Amino acid sequence: MSTAADNLFRELKISCSSCSLGELCIAHGLSSREINKLDQAVNHTILLKTGGMLYRQDDTFKSLYAIKSGSVKVITQSQDGQESIMGIYLPGEIIGFDGLANGNYQSSILAIETCHICKIDFDALHLAIPTIHPQLLKHASKAINCIQSSYSTTKTSAEKRVVNFLLNLSERYRQRGYIHTDFYLFLSRSEIGSLLNLTAETISRCLRKLERETYINIVNKRRILINDTNKLRALLQDH
Amino acid sequence: MSTAADNLFRELKISCSSCSLGELCIAHGLSSREINKLDQAVNHTILLKTGGMLYRQDDTFKSLYAIKSGSVKVITQSQDGQESIMGIYLPGEIIGFDGLANGNYQSSILAIETCHICKIDFDALHLAIPTIHPQLLKHASKAINCIQSSYSTTKTSAEKRVVNFLLNLSERYRQRGYIHTDFYLFLSRSEIGSLLNLTAETISRCLRKLERETYINIVNKRRILINDTNKLRALLQDH
DNA sequence: CGTTACGTTGATAGGAATCAATGAGGGTGG
């Protein structure tokens, strides 16, 4: 019923040349003239508040989106109405490739914290910079590898899946220049469970066990401090 | 150590204009002049025998590949040496997008039956037909949706995963104009288990149970006859 | 200040893994 337009957001004007995403964005490697053209294709910067929806599963595909700040979750709804979290996206990641194949997005995107997001009209982008596609393909390829690797981790024990989840987040924060041993979980235990194919109780038990064994500290339920990344990573090796 | 070149294959010459893939291939929608250029980019048609390797994980990315006939399996090796089957590809599907992001393939491809495969040199393709990229993006998007949906099914019971596997194969054969209620499994029970995150014993038990309950017939271990697709599909609904 | 959602913890149940034994086919070499 409701669409992304129902949610509160403001439009901001930030030019691509002054955007902080840098090489993470599709603009990477473009000439300044091309970047000006990109600016015209990317006419909206959206402010999306926590809980706000960027787009809904089955909406017709029109745009790709680049996350400038904040994070979002990917949700799919199966035919029986069960919602399931498929992943989360952080700044510098491009969303929307799933809509390209059929012309409809295959998942819904919701903000799990306040986000700034670039809306990139696909047709306009194509017209403005025909040479952009290799960059897009690389981003799509990265998305493929990302999903592929999360599929791999479903083959291990609950504890390993949780450890892998934490290390994956940590590494992605590190790559973006954030502190990678101290971060906030924007997902509930139940949502993490949905993401990792486990129950909320199991997530809770695993996190507390990791805390008891001093691999991590948990502050205020949601804030994670990693004491020693290498020791944590070692947990993935044992069988 | 060994590379794809070690495996037996012959080169065949088949022009894109006379290729049977049709709209499944990236050539779909191109003018005849563009198709001639594509022919120059696609200079090899490879005959790959059962067990032969198309490329190996970590090989440097150079080409995309289109399966003309036969089927292949996708294998990834984790750091501890464990091999795991990530999926199988059928005629009309494009392989190799996983190598685009980093310049290295993230998985190995092995033939599970005799295959004819088009090798599409990526750089040559780019030079020959700069307008090809939207088509490529669609294929990449399809790949994303495909992996995404197989990730979804890891959230269900063993029996449902097996049923979903059979129906998925059946549907893909149907879309390609093959008989979709009678097909051969080119994977062992153990490989299906690896694909679905189950053990060989569980796969065996599930298949035999489906046979006992007359949803399917199993001929000679590997050949599957589906008695009633709708009844089989109904098994996915119950909880 | 009740209501609600979230998180923690314990007890129990269930489903798939594991272990084990057997059989069936396919290939090889004597």
Add this chain to the structure above:
DNA sequence: CCACCCTCATTGATTCCTATCAACGTAACG
């Protein structure tokens, strides 16, 4: 041609991990 080996598939018995069920505590919020 047959004995042997090896891989694959099947089936049963048992174990183990995670889901489920249940109870309670806590924080946020109107």
